Amino acid sequence: MKFENQPSYSLGQRGPNKDTLAGESGNVRLVSQSTLGEINRGRVLQALYDNGPKSRAELARLAGVNRTTITGIVQPMIEEGLLVEGDAVPSDFKGGKPARPIYFNPEAPMLGAVLLLPGRIQTCLVTLSGDIKALTKAQFDPHGDRGAFLAIIKDTLSATLSQAHQAPFGIGIASGGMIDSDNGVILAVNLAPVLTGLHLVDILQAHFSLPVVIDHHPRALLVGDRWFGPGRGQQNFAAIYTGEVLGGAFYIDGRVYRGLAGSGGELGHTVVQIDGELCNCGKHGCWETVAALPWLRREAARLGFANPESVTCARLVKEAAEGAEAANGLLDRYTRNVAFGILNLQQTLSLNSYVLHGDIAGGGADAAERVRQHVERLVKKRPNQEISITLNGIGEGHTALRGAAGLVLSSHLKLVI
Ligand SMILES: [Zn+2]
Known part of the structure; x- marks a missing residue:
């Protein structure tokens, strides 16, 4: 990994075009010394996320720079309380001095996170190392009054933020529906019209006097995977979510792909x-x-399942394991239908790695393996190409909240995603 002079991109900005240096209308900006300092900080923090606690010497080796340079980047972050030095551990090298690993300070400011889905709000604080604190939940009427919704989300967030020992770095929101992440607007939510057209970032920023960012729920799952889950250290993967809706997001060549104003990945x-x-x-x-x-529930009803409205992937896996033929058949069709979309993604982007979330992930390793086998059968593969289908084991709600917090990490701490 190299920490050299490369521009970082905040939410919605376009990636580099190496062939031009086109000024205001173009794609590349030169970076000032202060921006470069922020980028180097971001790269060191990212190395800690990807590799876990590391000593100065190990960070210098990973970065391909000398120890003095690393100390110049790390020391101010220790002094401001962002990072902390652990106890000395013996060196791996014969005769080497014991090294003190550096990692995130548990006392550092936390990140505010909001998960907003039709009818449901969850808010929490997330530590820099990904622990979830002060989780607060509320419900709202998805077809109700805008003022009532805003009162509920402000109260829920206040209940969470009041438990922070110091002001959080900012608030990240993962929201269902169609999101304009550049302008902080929820454009449309089919299942919750009360949210349609809502300038939620401006409203919460003014109310809490903190930086606020928003992104599409599946993209937050992807960010949660990238910082704190199976996407850690990966350069290419997609997150796939099934529930009342189906969504997904891409991580391509080490960047979250957003499309124009966050409209990509529908x-x-x-x-x-x-x-x-x-x-x-x-x-x-x-x-x-x-x-x-x-x-899934319509098909369950058509096939005569008991309580079809409560059918989930987890229930089908359990019933199939107990020998129920109908459950086995429906599970096979569901996982095959999920695999068809993955097949199209694989043929388009060749990411080779897919992390499942939501209902399909509730089916555990059995469901993931069925999806993998269907993809294997359907896809036109290159020789020796391995396609991995994995699960984020900590649960969709927590991953989305961690991902929402991860949005603040990237915008405020200049971590590169
Ligand atoms: Zn549609």
């Missing part, structure tokens, strides 16, 4: 069935129409 609305069933979005044949909970 995976649920890629078409898998031309002229197929009507989707919530008003179009036909979207992936979401055959690989999310509403489809």
Whole structure:
């Protein structure tokens, strides 16, 4: 890993175009000395996220710079309380001096996080090493009054933030629906019209006097995977979420892919069935129409399952393991329908690594293995190409909250995502 002079990009900014240096209208900006300092800080913090606690000597080796340079970057972060030195541990090298590993200070300011889904709000504080504190939950009427919703989200966040020992670095929001992450606006939420058109970032920023960022819920899952989960240290992977809706997000060549104003990655609305069933979005044949909970429950009802409205992937896995043929068959079709979307992604982007979230992840290793086998059968692979399908084991809600916090890490601490 090299920590050299490379521009970092905040939410929504475009990636580098190496062939031009085009000034205001172009894609590349030169960086000032102070910006360079922030970037170097970000790179060191990122190395700690990717590798765990490391001594100055190890960080210098990872960065390909000398120890004096690393000390110049790390020491101010220790003095301001962001990082802390652990107890000395014996060196790996024969005759080497004991080294003191450096990692995040548990007393450092935390990150505020909000998960906003139709009818449900969760807020919490997240430590720099990813621990969740002061979790607070509330419900709201997705078809209700805008003022009532704002009162609920402000109260819920206040209850969480009041438990912080010092002001958090900022608040990150993971929201369902169509999000303009550049302008902090929730453009539309099919299942919660009360949120449609809401300038939530401006409102919360003014109310709490803290920096606020927002992104699409599946993209927050991806960020949670990247900083704190199975995406740690990876350069290419996608997160796939199934629930009442289907969503996903991409990490490509070491960057979160957002598309224009965060509009990229509407995976649920890629078409898998031309002229197929009507989707919530008003179009036909979207992936979401055959690989999310509403489809699963409709099929369960059609096949005569008891309590079809409570069918989940976890329930199908359990019943299939007990020998229920119908559950086994429906589970096979569900995992195959999920695999079809992954197949299209694999053929387009060749990411080779997919992390499952939500209902499909609730089916555990059994569901993941079925998805993997379907992808293996469907995809046109190159020789020796391995495709991994993994689960984020800590649960979708916590991953999204950690990911929401991760959005603040990248915007405030200049970590590169
Ligand atoms: Zn759709």
